[in-house]
Amino acid sequence: MGNAASMVAVVVVLLVRAQGGCRYALGMEDGTIPDSDITASSAWSDSTEAKHGRLSTGEGDGAWCPAGAVFPSASEYLQVDLRSLHFLALVGTQGRHADGHGREFARSYRLRYSRDGRTWITWKDRWGQEVVSGNENTYDVVLKDLGPPIVARYVRFYPLADRVMSVCLRVELYGCLWNDGLLVYTAPVGHVMHLSGSPVYLNDSTYDGSVESGVQFGGLGQLFDGVLGGNDFTETKELRVWPGYDYLGWSREALGQGSVDIEFHFEKTRSFHTMQVHSNNRHTQGVRVFSKVDCQFKPGLLLPWSSPPLSLAVPLEDLKDPSSRPISLPLGGRPAQILRCQFAFADRWMLISEISFYSGTNSLFSSVLSLLPSLVPPEPPTTNPMMDNTGNSTLSGERGRGRGGGKRERTFPLITAILIGCLVGIILLLLTVIAVILWRQYWKKILGKVMEEGFQHDFQNARLSQLFHPSLHSSIPPFATSSLLPLPPGCGMDLEKGLPPTQEEPPPYPDAPPYPALSPPFPASVPHYAEADIVSLQGVSGNNTYAVPALTSTSPTAADCTPLPELPRHCLVFKEKLGEGQFGEVHLCEIESPQELPNLEFPFNVRKGRPLLVAVKILRPDASKNARNDFLKEGKILSRLKDPNIIRLLGVCVSSDPLCMVTEYMESGDLNQYLSHRVLLDKTGPTHNTPTISYPALIAMASQIASGMKFLSSLNFVHRDLATRNCLRPIKIADFGMSRNLYAGDYYRIQGRAVLPIRWMAWECILMGKFTTASDVWAFGVTLWEMLSVCQEQPYSNLTDEQVIDNAGEFFRDHGRQVYLSRPDVCPQGLYDLMLSCWNRDCKLRPSFAHIHSFLTEDAMNMV
Structure with missing residues (x-):
């Protein structure tokens, strides 16, 4: 059976790899691709919407035609969703003929593609050219080989023009399923x-x-x-x-x-x-x-x-x-x-x-199914002009040998028996999965009922929709909670809400070491905010960058908000894209003569004639009104952050679209990448060529992070995403991590919408959606663990995302089954005690950033 599966796999690989055997029309012309999978940036009318962009068909007014001009913006596109990864070797385009009444076509176009719907790549040919030559009239089909070929699920066609003119487009894609299943490879x-x-x-x-x-x-x-x-x-x-x-x-x-x-x-x-x-x-x-x-x-x-x-x-x-x-x-x-x-x-x-x-x-079942086409001959193709004979003859040869003599009669009963056995096994597996789902739903309802009875008023004020869409009960992990303990005051509950006092304060985790010197309690007035209490912004990078108290006219910090410095847009020279978020992009740019811009936020030690590198957050032009308002609010918030360990806002470009924020950029990159390429220097000295870092250097950097967070907490700012990926070198706390593809694995996607760094989040953040200075302290403990582990692995790398959420439930129940990050080999016990205090179940018993900073600068430096 293994040999047969290997044989079929070989045939499949050869079909995929040989470009001549992977040129099948994928379904725009014959309707295999449904209308719902064909979308566009806009359409001139209902009769020229995206679904009419099918090659050689004349539905509607004969093609897809965008509403806006494609010159000079080149931002209109027709998108095809193939539902799964495909190997694309060829594309075809056509104009709007409409039985001789059409006159519109695209002389050239660009292709962009994506494998996950989030990261989009512009296709370039083998000589680095992006623009593909298109049509010369409205009726001829122009086929273009893709060299190099594309592996993608989503493909976008961007029609181009060299002047203001109307364009229309019909397309087809040619290729085959990407049976290799390879998503990416990493190599020097x-x-x-x-x-x-x-x-x-x-x-x-x-x-x-x-x-x-x-x-x-x-x-x-x-x-x-x-x-x-x-x-x-x-x-x-x-x-x-x-x-x-x-x-x-x-x-x-x-x-x-x-x-x-x-x-x-x-x-x-x-x-x-x-x-x-x-x-x-x-x-x-x-x-x-x-x-x-x-x-x-x-x-x-x-x-x-x-x-x-x-x-x-x-x-x-x-x-x-x-x-x-x-x-x-x-x-x-x-x-x-x-x-x-x-x-x-x-x-x-x-x-x-x-x-x-x-x-x-x-799966043995998959192997059996892959053999079935060699036993049952398919219907021959009739009208597909792009079908390649080489691919068909290969499969036909295998089928011919299968029918020879009595060989098929001996093989088919065995295949049938295996297939029936596999089907039975799959049915049993599905029943087991259904049972587990029902069981988890049962406990979810119990949890929801208990929560509603015990904390109904507070849950209404918390309004978890900001993080867990669309409802609380569909998002809280389904924990078995037959005997729920009351929450410590302040951990996910507003102190001002007047909740009934708890009868007995739950003890900290079992066998916890005492922390009289490491974990002074927060003052009674420690701020912690529900969604209703704060200005919560959906930043360009896709995350809630900073959560801050709602400012009032009497707020002392409100008076500090000075007008944002407007920078001339032409002074920004694009270098490369750093990342992409839900509402915009982050670009690396260059200011060629920064000394000539007197309205920069603060002076630079840049030699005359040398350019200044900056990071530019750009809001997409099609962003909603709410996103635009949040963008402006985010700029005002960032303008108040003036600390040597916080990324500074240098200026904005808001007089015209697209809206931009210009911030500092550290050329040395982020702390995660810096540490992951190093080993900790021990007393014996370096033993190999790998770059090293010393324990005092790590503590010094941790102290700078604590200093920046102390400044944020003094303004009642809550960062929400503190981690080494969001600390630049020299140490400045930023918020670019979520926008970078490099760190996509550090975020957990909730129902396809929000993404959360759950491995860095306190348990009350995961369960209650409450972010406080104390939850930032928890994240600092995880960040410190990353640094002492020299960023060699993810936090809780032995747990799945679901198990991390389940572990938050164990903190909630406090039955002693919660899991902590283990002490790194090179971490002194006293420093690990500090980490444990940051992860205290009771957020009031977690240390303040002022105390953490003091401990790191005075005590931790002497630990070995």
């Missing part, structure tokens, strides 16, 4: 080889992810584009490209280590049978096939790596042959969702052109 950036004085660029030029610190991550590129490099890597199959284009290559000397580490992230867990790596072996020029591969397997995103790793040696019999060749490596059917392989150098250079995985989903 390729290097440049110099041969006879000429450079050979061995970079991954079509990679559609990000690059940071010499590592490319979050995307796909040349290793999975279906193009195999030749024997001579200086010669390419494409015209007008540079030598080395077909390969991704690394120098052992430039990389500084004996292996190339590549990590593959798949959509779901799969059983890996074989990995095939197409490698160059031009040994006369110092290039050889890798000598060994060590692979680790991770069954799930939050599960540990399976042990032991798989070590595979490469046969060396014919390596004197300089020809490039595919190396097949047996993986033994091991299950994994993440696969990390180390390819050992055999010479000075290693060049890889393509990597293929022969695998199947981790």
Whole structure:
């Protein structure tokens, strides 16, 4: 059975990879793609809305036509949702013919695509060109090969024009399902080889992810584009490209280590049978096939790596042959969702052109279903002109052999028996899942009833809709609460609401060490706010950046709000996009002559003639009125934050769209990335080439974070998202973390809407949606744990997101079953005691930031 599944997987991979066998029309023309999956930025009328943008059809007025002009903004688009990842090799476009009455078409267009609906990538051809030539008339279909091909679920067509004119568009997509299931791969950036004085660029030029610190991550590129490099890597199959284009290559000397580490992230867990790596072996020029591969397997995103790793040696019999060749490596059917392989150098250079995985989903039932097409011949295609004969003949050959002699009669009963067994197993599994869901719903209702009886008035005032849409009862984790303890006063309940006093204060967690010196209680007037008490803003980055008390005319801080400095928009020179949030984007920009702008918020120590790097938050032009108001409020709030350890607002551009906020930018990056590439320096000194950091340096940085948070708390500001990813170097507290794809895994998505950093959140934040200075203290404890762990893993990395929420319920019940982050190996016990005090169940017993800052500057520095 395993061999048969591998055979089918091989056929599928070949169909996907060979561009000639993956050019099937995906359903715009024949209606397979429903109207609901075709959307647009706008439409001229009901008869030209998105659903009419189907190739070679004449419904409505004959095409999709945007309401706005596409010149010069180029912001109108037609979007197709394919419902799952597809490998796209070809696109077709057409104008509006309407039986001779139409005159509109697009002479060119841009393509943007996304795999998750959040991160959008602009397609570029192999020479870096974004603009695709389109139609010359209203009726001809123009087909364009996508080189490189696209792996995406969503595709957008942006029609372009060189002057003000009407455009209309009809489209079709050609490709096939992306059965590989690969979402992204991470690899070192390729290097440049110099041969006879000429450079050979061995970079991954079509990679559609990000690059940071010499590592490319979050995307796909040349290793999975279906193009195999030749024997001579200086010669390419494409015209007008540079030598080395077909390969991704690394120098052992430039990389500084004996292996190339590549990590593959798949959509779901799969059983890996074989990995095939197409490698160059031009040994006369110092290039050889890798000598060994060590692979680790991770069954799930939050599960540990399976042990032991798989070590595979490469046969060396014919390596004197300089020809490039595919190396097949047996993986033994091991299950994994993440696969990390180390390819050992055999010479000075290693060049890889393509990597293929022969695998199947981790299910015997899936293997059986994949075999059924080889047993039952499908209906032959009739009208699809793009169907490729190679793909059909391959499958037909397998079917022909299946019908030969009596072989099928012996195989089919076995397949049927296995299929029936699998179906029975799946039915039992579904019944079990249904039972679990009903059980959890039952306890959810009990919790809701108890909460309603005990805390009804306070829950109404808390209004959790800001975080948990659409209702409280659909969002609170379903904890078994047969005997609920009362909440400590102040932890998620407003002290001013006049709740009945608790009869007995619940004790802290069992066996908790005393903290007389580490956890002085907050004063009775400690601020803590429900949604009704604060100005709660949905920031550009997608998170509630700062939660602040609602200002009144008599508020002492209200008088401090000075007019925001307006900066001339033309002085901002775009460099790169740092991140993207729900309502806008964060860009890295350059101010070329900052000294010539006297209205900057404060002077800079920038030498004359040198530009100033800044971060610019940009609100999308189509943002709602509420989002625009929040943007302006956020700017006013940030303008009040003047502390050396807080990112400063330098100015705004609000006189015209798009609205912008200009803030400081630290060129050294964030603290998470800085620490994750270092090891803690111990008393024996450095033992390897990895950069180090000392314990006093960590404490000094933690002290600066505490100082910045002390300033925020003095203004009754609540940050809500304190973590190392939101601390820039030199230490300044910011809020860009949520907008960056790099940290998408640190946030938990609630019903497809809000995203929350639950691993850094206090239990009362998760359950009650109440954010206070005390909950920021909890997050500081987690941030301190990250720093002492040198950012090598996520908090609670052994728990799933659901288990983290369940753990918040254990804090609520206080039965002694709550789980704490363990003490890092290099963390002194006294410093770990400080962390534990930050995670006290009773928020009133957590230390203040003033006390934390004092402890870190006076006591922690002497601990070893």
